[in-house]
Amino acid sequence: MEHTQDVDHPNRIVAVLAAAGIASSLTQTLVIPLISSLPEIFSTSATNTSWIITVTLLTGAVSMPVLGRLADIFGKRRIILCALVPLLLGSVLCAVSSGISVMLVGRALQGVANGITPLGISLLHDVLPAGRVGRAVALMSSSMGIGGALGLPLAAAVAQFADWRVLFWTMAAVSALILVLVRVVVPTDPARGRAGRFxxxxxxxxxxxxxxxxxxxxxxxxxxxxxxxxxxxxxxxxxxxxxxxxxxxxxxxxLVDLRQMTRPVVLMTNTASVFIGFAMYSQSLIVPQVLQLPTSTGYGLGQSMLGMGLWMAPTGLAMMAVSGPGARLSARFGARTTLMTGALVMAAGYAAASLLMGSLWGVAVSAAVISAGVGLAFGAMPALIMGAVPADQKAASNAFNALMRSIGVSVSSAVIAVILSTMSVQTQTHATVPTATGFRVGFLVGAAVSLLAALLARCIPSRGLLPGPAEQVARVMAEEEAGVQLS
The missing domain is CATH 4.10.860 (DNA Excision Repair, Uvrb; Chain A)
Structure with missing residues (x-):
């Protein structure tokens, strides 16, 4: 599909869509600082309140392929607007909830918005000039991680110094603002290529x-x-x-053209995406615990909830910083190389974390390195998918790729939880905490999974890409050498 070359204010379009992606990703980390308080807040068991996190994951996984197919039929901008509505309504319901049932409904609605990021990536391919697509897509792809990382210290600060409902009222206000901005700033995607029924x-x-x-x-x-x-x-x-x-x-x-999904490029990219998702989420499960455990354990770093969030904040900035270099790397050597490089950087970060676990700066820098690798990988995967499927399957195929990452996240949650619970010890206060060995094993598992993702990326065939946006972007950006800087 040809790119629209006469779009007014492309930087504004990128900023608004990236903000929408970041807002949707905030739903994943918004309640993490509240986990220990949720049973008391809603006067129920920890088992019941765990659904406050799980239900968002479930609805997000289901919504991604559904929204992707609807976007290919009715238009990506229209479906993004539709996805922002449940995010707004769900945030309001969570803010006013006094019981667990209303909270679960609100969180389920928030999860629907998880499909916004892949839709935004597909829309950028349709409406931006070719020379601006590479970095814009890399930034949009990283928005899931950026929102999670930047949202953690903000949520921790609110949870520590204000009423928890402020989190959801703020989320509602942000959702409403982004809904208006998408309506005003983002152009309607071209109708070419739309076909089919739901x-x-x-x-x-x-x-x-x-x-x-x-x-x-x-x-x-x-x-x-x-x-x-x-x-x-x-x-x-x-x-x-x-x-x-x-x-x-x-x-x-x-709903999903499985014949397109079996193309070697798409199949190998989606398989690698599962492992990238696993490796991405592993650090989110391990690093905060290492930072917050008391120094009396001998390996904990003794940070408060807010301190932990602040030390984790650079991970989101690292993802944002590599969007430009990642796009240029893809333009010069191909998105497969960028994906492989990102996975190797993640592996190096995990290896460093296992060696520097006793150092506050060592853990923080290692986490930022891991996140930089995630940013590189997230920017490369959509480029590979987009270059291998027909125009009328872009949104659905990209959403399916995001779903694969989500499955990797879920597997990571289960595996890391088993590792840390198996390798645990009881403290003098009778609390059960993971051992230093458990954390190191978790880091090494993250390194091993990242290396496996790099190997899978290496196996992605260089042939099989359809002529289209990926190649056009690569040519333009290679000619521009340094790429286009987004303000």
Missing amino acids: DPAGAVLLGGGLVSLLLFISKGSTWGWTSLPVLAAAAGALVLLVSWVLWELHCGHA
């Missing part, structure tokens, strides 16, 4: 399968891996996802 049966089968799969992964350690609910979730996931594959292969208007 596949409700495919959406139900995939949604049910994903919910069952993520329940199995995220609740296995809590409910017991051999318990009846967990085994039922695993069986349900298998039956529903196999049924979905069979349905999609014979459906004339499939």
